[in-house]
Amino acid sequence: MRxxxxxxxxxxxxxxxVANEACDAGRVLVNxxxxKASVKVKQGDIIEIQFGTRTVKVEVLDIKDxxxxxEAGDLFKYL
Structure with missing residues (x-):
């Protein structure tokens, strides 16, 4: 999934x-x-998002369309 x-x-x-813009600005890291917004995400990937001064780091647990x-919280786990 993208x-x-x-x-x-x-x-x-x-x-x-907004997710697209964050990726274009370089505020989203995968592993x-x-x-970029088009990167394929799979289970086990670590996603790090920078929101201003705060950083959120999560692990992908499941992928659903x-x-x-x-149930949205079941798709990832905060690290």
């Missing part, structure tokens, strides 16, 4: 366009490498 779509489906970032709001 990185920008995973960020939206997992609700780490609310909108896909410690700067990632769609998910309910309550």
């Amino acid at each position: 990185l920008d779509k995973f960020l939206k489906v997992s609700r780490l970032i609310k909108r896909r366009t 410690d490498k700067p990632a 769609t998910t309910k709001k309550e």
Whole structure:
């Protein structure tokens, strides 16, 4: 699954366009490498997102095309 779509489906970032912009600005790392929005994400990948002064680091546990709001947290684990 594309990185920008995973960020939206997992609700780490609310909108896909915002996820795209964060990737283009170099604020998203996958396995410690700067990632474009088109990077394929798989289980076990470590995603690091920089929100201003705060950094969020998560591990991908599952990949689904769609998910309910309550189940979105099951797709990743905070590190």
